[in-house]
Amino acid sequence: MKRKKTPIKPLVLKKKSDEKKSKSSIKNRGNDAGNDQGLNKPPVSPLQVHHDAADLIDEANQNLDGAEKNIPTTIPVLPVRDIVVFNYMILPLFVGREKSVGAVEAAMTASRHILVLTQKDEATENPEHGDLYRTGTVCMIMRMLKMPDGRLKVLVQGLSRARVKNFIASDPFHIAEIQKIEEAPSPQESPELEALIRNSREQSEKILTLRGISSTDIMGVLNNVEEPGRLADLIASNLRMKVHDAQSILECQDPTERLSLVSTQLTQEVEVASMQNKIQTMAKEGMDKAQRDFYLREQLKAIKKELGESGDELDEIEQIRAAIKKAKMPKEVRTEAEKQLRRLETMHPESSEASVIRTYLDWMTELPWKKASRDRLDIKEAQVILNEDHYDLEKVKERILEYLSVRKLNPTMKGPILCFVGPPGVGKTSLGRSIARSLQRKFHRISLGGMRDEAEIRGHRRTYIGSMPGRIIQGIKQCKTRNPVIMLDEIDKLGNDFRGDPSSALLEVLDPEQNNTFTDHYLNVPFDLSKAMFICTANVLDTIPRPLLDRMEVISITGYTEHEKVKIACRYIVPRQAKENGLSEDEFQISDKVLGKVIREYTREAGLRNLERQVGKLCRKMARKKAEGEEGPFKVTVRNLDKLLGPPVFLEDEKETTLPPGVAIGLAWTPVGGEILHIEVSVLPGKGKLILTGKLGDVMKESAQAAVSFARSHADVYGIDPKFHEKQDIHIHVPAGATPKDGPSAGVTLVTALISALSNNPINAETAMTGEISLRGRVLPVGGIKEKILAAVSRGMKRVLIPSQNSKDLEEVPEDLRKKLEIIPIERIEEVWPIAKSPIEEK
Incomplete structure (x- = not known):
């Protein structure tokens, strides 16, 4: 196959904006001495004709044959950083280094021929002979323009490959003795060659299609080229390749082998372009869905606004930001909350992680970081309330009044840790409610009986599905105040297993010196529990770990005497049971003597639960009489007691x-x-x-x-x-x-x-x-x-x-x-x- 004499329009690389600089210019920003810009970097499309440069193409075609014949053997050298120039390639270059400027000016005063050699390392500022590849392209300088900053803007066209025989000089610019590399004759037509040419054209068309570029004009140019060597140069001059890959194509003299190398690069580029197209498609689909969701949400807001349901509500992010500001968190806590809010802003609202962060921020904003209830500091009034709710228990009441007195004199005191120890049914739990009522504080009860998981106290970490804060933080949130009365009921019945020891987790909670920085695993920020009042209850002290018991002030509540039980029954149990069973206080009558007989013969206990059951049984008997139509009052006497409750359980004659x-x-x-x-x-x-x-x-x-x-x-x-x-x-x-x-x-x-x-x-x-x-x-x-x-x-x-x-x-x-x-x-x-x-x- 002979080389055609009819000149083919060379591909002109579309010039990028002057602000678009190469990697080397970024590295040397501010250094006026060395910016030979490789502006032949391909634009968005790998193959693109610059239709506005028709005059340059015509001028190049007119001088092409003469310029190739008149290439001198000694020629100035222009080093470039990150570009390899091929034959018939027209591209602009910015020249800034002193030696490079001198080489261009020398070429302009002579035959306008200059040898373009690529640097092996683009970071080298002043390349020597060993820093340049020995094979390059002889170019003709078509136009030159001096820039205000002293740099030169030149337009060059590749003419022929050349090999450096010897460098003659390096000062004031590089001069080399060259040997022109003649184009090898085209091989004979064969099926393999035809397949290689067609594959190169098809791969180029695929790349143009994947890039979304019209391929009519470009493919028209490529289809007119039948010589494999020239086709390889045309495609390679516009492919995105690394410098060493482009240099290997430039140095290859065999046309078929050169086209084969270009075909390999085209295959890799097709794979990259396909992956980029897939990524862009996925991103576009995600953006389209997000835009659609946003549009629908905005419509929904508008509809609600027209219906008068939403008003001028802020969006969710702004609402959370306002809630964080309103919560008056400590500085380090607010920093963490704002950090999580920034993460939430960057996430898709429907993602699972966004839901976790949103729940976490809800907990953070709803906790009472600074909100506290005001204590009732009227000592006499508190004493009246304690006496109304409980009979006797003078020791406990005295301790509560002492706490209030100290609180009145020193408002900054820390909450005490009390532990009520006594047999069942003596009123330990109800005493906690009475204390909260006398203090005018919120009351929250946590049952510890049978608790075996340490996370019940400290909470679960947010990495677990369905994680929540511990029972302490949950109680604080429910009370909506940082100083409630928290009752830890049945602390002597805590257990432990492979999930941890809850009693060890309580060591920090029940220590006034440490609980001001209590850290829940879910919140992962400190919360001040020192203002809360903790009251524990237990039946025995033997099963409570010694370190935990050491942190509490133990108050023993012993059993009641018969006289005390009678008084408590008359004052609290009988009126309560009569009301619960539909009777008024006047309809149900029982004397102290009968209550004493019930206590002696039907109950033997330290507390009052069995006594309350027996009184409730008596009330139910009378309630049935009332329901059957009998009129009250209904009186329980010593004579009818056996009939109502049955024979005595405990006899005096024992x-x-x-x-x-x-x-x-x-x-x-x-x-x-x-x-x-x-x-x-x-x-x-x-x-x-x-x-x-x-x-x-x-x-x-x-x-x-x-x-x-x-x-x-x-x-x-x-x-x-x-x-x-x-x-x-x-x-x-x-x-x-x-x-x-x-x-x-x-x-x-x-x-x-x-x-x-x-x-x-x-x-x-x-x-x-x-x-x-x-x-x-x-x-x-x-x-x-x-x-x-x-x-x-x-x-x-x-x-x-x-x-x-x-x-x-x-x-x-x-x-x-x-x-x-x-x-x-x-x-x-x-x-x-x-x-x-x-x-x-x-x-």
């Missing part, structure tokens, strides 16, 4: 008037109040074996062994056979064998019952005792004195022996109870036996 030898009455403490224990000792023929029954704990078994040792060491004092342990077995039993029993407080009772059995002397049936013993005969103090004395009174005891060190606990015992009993403090076990076996004198 108390024995006389006790056989070996039986003593002890006093025990239980979580539900005090109890009477009958300790029985039997002496059997044997070899000194000690038998213990009644489901006794280890501590109680050790007390029994200590009692036997004491009896053996003091046998002569009590008239006991000194060798009883060799001839007799001793069986100690505590009735109610299904109930576990443990503790050291039965030591005195065990010794007394053992001596009674060995000496065959009975003990007074109206004498009860408690206390721990030592081997030396000392009586040591025990706990639960008030509950034990209450149990002694309820069972009709007349005399109680207690350790002398427990005399201080008698202050908690009501005076009317102390008058019903003879309470004798003892220091040594020797004092017990003469008192225990003596009759009680009538006063």
Whole structure:
């Protein structure tokens, strides 16, 4: 195939705006010395004809053949940074470096020929000979224009490939001796060559289509070129390629191989253009949907506005921003909220992450960061309210009034951490409500019974689906004030498992020195809990971890006496139950005497729950009579009590008037109040074996062994056979064998019952005792004195022996109870036996 002589219009690269600079100009911005701009970088389309340059094309065609023939062998060199010039390529260049300006001016004064060589590293400011590729393109300078800043704007056209034989000079500009590279003859026509040419044209057309460019004129130019070498140059001059790829095409002399390299680059460009087109399509679809949604939302707002439903509402983002400002958050908290709001602004409103952030900001704006209720600081008024709600409990009421007094004198004080400990049904939970009412604060109750997840206190992190803040922060939000009364109910029944230990999480909550910066996992910002008042309730202290118990002020609430129960029933329980069952206070009548009988014979408890159930049962009986048409008032008497409630559960005749030898009455403490224990000792023929029954704990078994040792060491004092342990077995039993029993407080009772059995002397049936013993005969103090004395009174005891060190606990015992009993403090076990076996004198 011979090269055609008819000149083909060369492709002219569309000039970008003067402000569009190459990468090298950005790196050297502000440096006037080195800005040879490669403005032949392709525009948006890889192939595009500049139709406004027709005069330049005509001029180039007229001088093309003559310029190719007259190329000198010694020629100035123009280094360029990031462009490779091909044959027949027309492009503008900005020349700024001093040597480059000199080379252009020298070429203009001679034959206008200049060799364009590409730098190996575009960052090199003053390239030397080794910094330039040895193969380049001889160009003819068609036009030159001097810019006001001293740079030159030249328009060049590629004429022929050339190879540098030798660099002659580098100052004042580069001069090289060159050898022109003649175009190799076109190969013979073959199917492979035809397929390669067609593939190159088709790939070029695909690129134009993917770029959205009209391909009629450009494809007309390419279809007129049949020579593979020239076709390769035309396409390569307008392809987006890296410098080393373009240079390898320029240096390839074989036309078929050169076109094959161009075809490879075209394939890569098609893949890139397809991916860009796909990305643009996806982005456009997303934008179209967002625009459609925005348009529909705006229409919806307009419709609501016309209907008078929305008014001049701000959009969601502005509403949240206004809520953040209104919430008066601390500085660090507001910083976090605004950060999340900025993230929300950049997200699609329907995305899942946006929903999470929106919920988080709702929590942040609804929490009372600065809002607090005003305390009622009238001490006398608060005392009246406490007395109205609860009978007795003077110790608790006194502590609350002390808190109010200090709060009045020091408004900045931190909230106390109180722990009410007592048996069930004594009013611990209702006392918390009464405290909140007396303070005029909001009240929130959190039940901790059975809680095993630490996240219930600290919350879940926002990374989990459906995460929420902990129960503490939820309660603060519900109360809408930062200083409520928060009751942590049943704190002694917390559990723990693989999800964490809630009691450990409470260590920070219930510490006034730390809870001012309590950090919930969901919020992840500190919240001040120091103004809140925490009240905990528990039945026992043994199951509360010591570090947690150390943070609380423990206030013991003991069981009620019969007199107190009667007063509470008359004042609170009877009116409440009558109202709940549809009766008025005048229609339901019950005397104090009948209530006392209900308490003694139908309930045995420290609290009041069973009493309330029995009173409710009586009210229901009377409510049925009223519903059947009978007229009130309905009165409960001693005579009809058995008919209404059934036979008594606890009979008075259970108390024995006389006790056989070996039986003593002890006093025990239980979580539900005090109890009477009958300790029985039997002496059997044997070899000194000690038998213990009644489901006794280890501590109680050790007390029994200590009692036997004491009896053996003091046998002569009590008239006991000194060798009883060799001839007799001793069986100690505590009735109610299904109930576990443990503790050291039965030591005195065990010794007394053992001596009674060995000496065959009975003990007074109206004498009860408690206390721990030592081997030396000392009586040591025990706990639960008030509950034990209450149990002694309820069972009709007349005399109680207690350790002398427990005399201080008698202050908690009501005076009317102390008058019903003879309470004798003892220091040594020797004092017990003469008192225990003596009759009680009538006063």
